[in-house]
Amino acid sequence: MLTLLSEAPKYGLQLRQEFEARTGEVWPLNVGQVYTTLQRLEREGHVESDDAGRDGAQKRYRLTADGERELHSWLRTPPRAGPPPRDELVMKVQVAIRLTQVDVTEILQAHRRRIVEEMQRYTHLKADAAPEDIGLGLVVDAELFRLEAVVRWLDAADARLRSHPTRPKPSTPAADTSPAADAQDARSTGRTGDRAAGARR
Amino acid sequence: MSVVLSLRQVSKVHGSGGAAVHALRAVDLDVVAGELVAVMGPSGSGKSTLLTIAGTLEEPTTGQVTVCGSDLSTLSADATARLRRRSLGFVFQDLNLLAGLSAVENVALPLELDGMSARPARAAALQVLDELGLTDRAGHYPDDLSGGERQRVAIARAVVGERQLLLADEPTGALDAANGEAVLRMLRAACKRGIAGVMVTHDAQLASWADRVIFIRDGRVVDQTAPSAGPEALLASDPTP
Numbered sequence: 395m396l397t398l399l400s401e402a403p404k405y406g407l408q409l410r411q412e413f414e415a416r417t418g419e420v421w422p423l424n425v426g427q428v429y430t431t432l433q434r435l436e437r438e439g440h441v442e443s444d445d446a447g448r449d450g451a452q453k454r455y456r457l458t459a460d461g462e463r464e465l466h467s468w469l470r471t472p473p474r475a476g477p478p479p480r481d482e483l484v485m486k487v488q489v490a491i492r493l494t495q496v497d498v499t500e501i502l503q504a505h506r507r508r509i510v511e512e513m514q515r516y517t518h519l520k521a522d523a524a525p526e527d528i529g530l531g532l533v534v535d536a537e538l539f540r541l542e543a544v545v546r547w548l549d550a551a552d553a554r555l556r557s558h559p560t561r562p563k564p565s566t567p568a569a570d571t572s573p574a575a576d577a578q579d580a581r582s583t584g585r586t587g588d589r590a591a592g593a594r595r
Numbered sequence: 596m597s598v599v600l601s602l603r604q605v606s607k608v609h610g611s612g613g614a615a616v617h618a619l620r621a622v623d624l625d626v627v628a629g630e631l632v633a634v635m636g637p638s639g640s641g642k643s644t645l646l647t648i649a650g651t652l653e654e655p656t657t658g659q660v661t662v663c664g665s666d667l668s669t670l671s672a673d674a675t676a677r678l679r680r681r682s683l684g685f686v687f688q689d690l691n692l693l694a695g696l697s698a699v700e701n702v703a704l705p706l707e708l709d710g711m712s713a714r715p716a717r718a719a720a721l722q723v724l725d726e727l728g729l730t731d732r733a734g735h736y737p738d739d740l741s742g743g744e745r746q747r748v749a750i751a752r753a754v755v756g757e758r759q760l761l762l763a764d765e766p767t768g769a770l771d772a773a774n775g776e777a778v779l780r781m782l783r784a785a786c787k788r789g790i791a792g793v794m795v796t797h798d799a800q801l802a803s804w805a806d807r808v809i810f811i812r813d814g815r816v817v818d819q820t821a822p823s824a825g826p827e828a829l830l831a832s833d834p835t836p
């Protein structure tokens with residue numbers, strides 16, 4: 395926000411559009427987020443607006459000298475380090491290892507496939523974009539490296555379980571089905587899983 | 596869409612008896628013109644074996660391999676060699692560029708081996724090198740190129756002429772992210788022009804350039820990605836903070 399305002403005074407709605415344009419529309423913002431942020435910045439004296447009378451959408455905001463200083467110090471501040479958030483995927487795999495009726499390898503693969511599918515969407519977005527769209531490239535790369543790290547964790551977990559099986563391999567009737575049928579099964583369950591995940595969000 | 600590569604119930608066993616290694620087990624795979632397929636799997640899962648069989652460099656123990664419409668088991672050794680020279684392009688990890696030939700000579704070589712005369716072969720080679728941003732490196736010998744440049748020359752050699760099937764084994768090797776991306780952009784562009792591509796890798800970022808990713812494990816195809824949902828799906832699935 396401060397960066398956008400450092401170029402020129404702008405209206406709230408305009409800030410939202412420009413923010414989304416510069417992050418390749420990968421990080422959508424809702425109007426509420428824009429205005430709560432602007433109100434906070436105004437309270438802190440980093441921005442000021444023209445008319446106190448009008449409501450948020452009509453107000454034009456400009457950066458104060460204090461806001462300018464804040465922008466430059468923010469650019470140099472390292473992102474929050476802190477303790478890592480509890481990782482849902484790690485928890486799920488921990489649990490799966492303890493459940494005898496669950497094939498952990500299959501669980502790992504279901505997650506691997508879903509993440510690779512998401513990576514494909516990001517990569518194709520980048521591949522089809524103009525190379526000079528730096529904003530999009532930066533945001534997409536950040537997501538890709540993050541997702542790649544998850545796949546690498548899944549691969550490492552897979553290798554770890556292979557070299558130290560936590561329990562004897564369950565004797566499944568799946569042994570005599572064809573691999574093509576296996577792939578088919580896994581695929582369709584994957585899609586339902588996706589939809590369920592989307593709905594939860 | 597025409598099927599360029601087709602594997603039917605392809606198995607490969609190295610060695611025999613107690614020492615037998617089942618590198619591939621009943622693999623089915625179709626790749627159509629214009630499609631880039633990535634094959635992902637852990638080390639030793641059979642990725643390179645799949646590629647060398649698709650590339651006619653090795654025969655399956657059982658099963659059927661069809662390349663550009665020809666069932667390989669019905670082709671003579673000469674006909675197979677001709678098919679390989681004319682229609683297949685290889686990008687392997689140890690690039691095997693010939694050290695005694697310049698970049699442009701390396702790229703022109705497959706065309707000349709296929710009977711094209713030197714001048715048009717050179718012109719075609721220069722054009723591909725130009726597309727890959729290597730015009731000013733055309734006269735360099737492989738030893739005088741950076742790793743990324745060598746990789747691009749190898750790709751130029753793989754796509755020059757009328758190739759129909761491109762086979763790549765970990766094509767970005769030890770390249771950095773920017774060079775790796777440049778290489779993948781080229782592979783994807785070649786496929787968009789109508790070539791069929793198969794790339795094997797254990798790197799998810801590489802694989803994500805493909806239209807379809809298949810997963811192999813212990814020589815078996817165990818899974819594959821769903822057809823691309825398009826970038827709109829990203830916004831739909833984005834968790835709102």
Ligand SMILES: Nc1ncnc2c1ncn2[C@@H]1O[C@H](COP(=O)(O)OP(=O)(O)OP(=O)(O)O)[C@@H](O)[C@H]1O
Nearest residue numbers: 609610616617618637638639640641642643644645
């Ligand atoms: N010529 C050979 N003789 C005997 N075994 C072989 C031969 N070639 C490959 N193998 C075995 O076949 C299996 C599959 O090998 P392959 O090279 O296809 O694996 P890969 O998936 O490419 O692995 P990596 O990611 O390490 O390159 C391995 O167990 C390997 O040891």
Ligand SMILES: [Mg+2]
Nearest residue numbers: 642643644764
């Ligand atoms: Mg290999």
